[in-house]
Amino acid sequence: xxxxxxxxxxxxxxxxxxxxxxxxxxxxxxxxxxxxxxxxxxxxxxxxxxxxxxxxxxxxxxxxxxxxxxxxxxxxxxxxxxxxxxxxxxxxxxxxxxxxxxxxxxxxxxxxxxxxxxxxxxxxxxxxxxxxxxxxxxxxxxxxxxxxxxxxxxxxxxxxxxxxxxxxxxxxxxxxxxxxxxxxxxxxxxxxxxxxxxxxxxxxxxxxxxxxxxxxxxxxxxxxxxxxxxxxxxxxxxxxxxxxxxxxxxxxxxxxxxxxxxxxxxxxxxxxxxxxxxxxxxxxxxxxxxxxxxxxxxxxxxxxxxxxxxxxxxxxxxxxxxxxxxxxxxxxxxxxxxxxxxxxxxxxxxxxxxxxxxxxxxxxxxxxxxxxxxxxxxxxxxxxxxxxxxxxxxxxxxxxxxxxxxxxxxxxxxxxxxxxxxxxxxxxxxxxxxxxxxxxxxxxxxxxxxxx
Numbered sequence: 238x239x240x241x242x243x244x245x246x247x248x249x250x251x252x253x254x255x256x257x258x259x260x261x262x263x264x265x266x267x268x269x270x271x272x273x274x275x276x277x278x279x280x281x282x283x284x285x286x287x288x289x290x291x292x293x294x295x296x297x298x299x300x301x302x303x304x305x306x307x308x309x310x311x312x313x314x315x316x317x318x319x320x321x322x323x324x325x326x327x328x329x330x331x332x333x334x335x336x337x338x339x340x341x342x343x344x345x346x347x348x349x350x351x352x353x354x355x356x357x358x359x360x361x362x363x364x365x366x367x368x369x370x371x372x373x374x375x376x377x378x379x380x381x382x383x384x385x386x387x388x389x390x391x392x393x394x395x396x397x398x399x400x401x402x403x404x405x406x407x408x409x410x411x412x413x414x415x416x417x418x419x420x421x422x423x424x425x426x427x428x429x430x431x432x433x434x435x436x437x438x439x440x441x442x443x444x445x446x447x448x449x450x451x452x453x454x455x456x457x458x459x460x461x462x463x464x465x466x467x468x469x470x471x472x473x474x475x476x477x478x479x480x481x482x483x484x485x486x487x488x489x490x491x492x493x494x495x496x497x498x499x500x501x502x503x504x505x506x507x508x509x510x511x512x513x514x515x516x517x518x519x520x521x522x523x524x525x526x527x528x529x530x531x532x533x534x535x536x537x538x539x540x541x542x543x544x545x546x547x548x549x550x551x552x553x554x555x556x557x558x559x560x561x562x563x564x565x566x567x568x569x570x571x572x573x574x575x576x577x578x579x580x581x582x583x584x585x586x587x588x589x590x591x592x593x594x595x596x597x598x599x600x601x602x603x604x605x606x607x608x609x610x611x612x613x614x615x616x617x618x619x620x621x622x623x624x625x626x627x628x629x630x631x632x633x634x635x636x637x638x639x640x641x642x643x644x645x646x647x648x649x650x651x652x653x654x655x656x657x658x659x660x661x662x663x664x665x666x667x668x669x670x671x672x673x674x675x676x677x678x679x680x681x682x683x684x685x686x687x688x689x
C-alpha cells in the first residue's frame with residue numbers, strides 16, 4: 238500500500254482534499270510530527286472542534302449541549318444542571334473517518350469528516366469529561382459536578398474549604414461511604430471521583446448501557462491531540478500562542494503534579510481535585526488553578542488541565558480500562574482489546590485461554606522504559622512496541638511491565654492509563670501500566686463513565 242503523499246509533499250496526490258493528519262517514522266526519536274494533508278484543516282481542526290460536553294438522557298442521547306465557553310450553562314445560555322440529577326455530564330467524541338498508511342519505516346494517520354476511499358468510519362463515542370463517581374443512594378455510576386461558584390471562582394467557606402451542593406454526600410468520592418468521616422474537613426471526598434475500586438467492582442454500577450472500557454475513546458482523543466499539536470510530547474510546554482503559520486504548538490504541560498509522599502500524608506493518595514473544576518473552560522483547552530487545603534507545608538496550588546473538554550487527561554489518577562487485558566506469558570506479552578462491553582471481564586490471573594470477545598492487537602516490550610515507537614492498527618489502536626525513548630524522545634511516556642521483574646509471575650494483567658499525580662515526566666496520553674492485576678483497587682485509581 239502506497240503512502241497517501243509523495244515523499245516530501247504536504248499536498249494530497251488524489252482529488253480528495255478533505256483530510257488532514259500526521260506523519261511519523263518508526264525509527265525516529267523526534268517527538269515532533271509532520272503535518273500532512275490539507276494544511277488549512279490543520280488550522281480549523283474540524284474534528285477536534287466537535288468535541289463537546291453535554292448532558293445526556295438515560296438512553297445516552299443528547300438532552301442538551303453545554304456552552305462552548307462555560308459548562309455551567311446550556312448551549313442556549315440558560316443555566317445547566319450538571320450535578321448528574323438532570324443526566325450524566327458527558328464529552329462527545331464525534332464520528333469521523335480514519336485511514337492508516339504504512340510504507341517502510343514511515344506511517345501516516347489520516348483524518349476526515351467524509352468517507353473518503355479507503356477510510357474507515359470511527360463511530361461516535363461518549364465519555365465522562367472528568368473521572369466518574371457512584372450515586373450511593375441508587376447504586377449507579379454517574380458523571381457530574383457538585384461545586385458551587387462565586388462568579389467564576391469556586392465558592393469556599395471561611396476556612397477555605399470548598400462549598401458543595403447540598404446533595405454532594407450522595408455522590409461521595411474516594412472510597413464512598415467509607416470516607417464519610419472526612420466530610421467537612423480539608424481532605425473531604427465530597428465532590429471527588431470514586432476510587433479504591435476494582436474493574437469488577439465498577440461494573441455493577443454501570444447501568445443503562447454505560448461501561449468503563451475507556452481505552453478506545455481515550456486513545457482516539459489522544460491522537461486528536463497529537464494531530465492538533467503535531468507532536469507526541471503531550472507534556473511539552475503549554476502555550477496558547479499559535480505558530481506564524483496558524484498552527485498549535487507545544488503541548489498541554491504537566492498535569493496536577495504533586496509530591497507522592499506529601500500526597501500520602503494529605504489523604505493516603507486519594508483524589509484532591511473535585512470533579513468539574515474546569516467547568517469554566519467549557520470545551521476549550523486550558524488550565525485552571527485549584528488550591529488544595531491542608532497540604533504539607535501549607536496550601537498547595539495545582540494546575541488542572543482540560544483538553545477540549547477532557548479534564549485531567551493525564552497525571553492525576555490512574556485510569557481503569559475495562560476493554561483491555563494483557564497476557565504476560567513466559568516468553569511473550571500480548572495486548573488484547575474487547576469491543577463488546579457485555580464481554581468485559583477481569584479474567585483469572587492464571588487462565589491459559591483468551592476470554593471471549595478479546596482480540597489480540599500486538600506484542601508488548603518485555604522491559605520497562607520510555608516508549609520509543611508504537612504499533613498501529615487499522616482501527617486506530619496504538620500500543621507500545623519498543624522502549625528506549627526518553628521524556629523528550631519518541632512518545633515521551635512510560636511503559637511498565639512485570640516481565641523484567643525478578644518476582645515476575647506469568648498470567649493475565651489489567652491496563653492502567655494516564656499515570657497518577659506523582660508520575661512526573663513518565664505520565665501522558667501514551668503511558669501504560671501493564672503490571673497490575675485486574676483485581677487491584679487503590680486510592681489513586683479511578684474510572685471514566687463511557688457509552689459506545
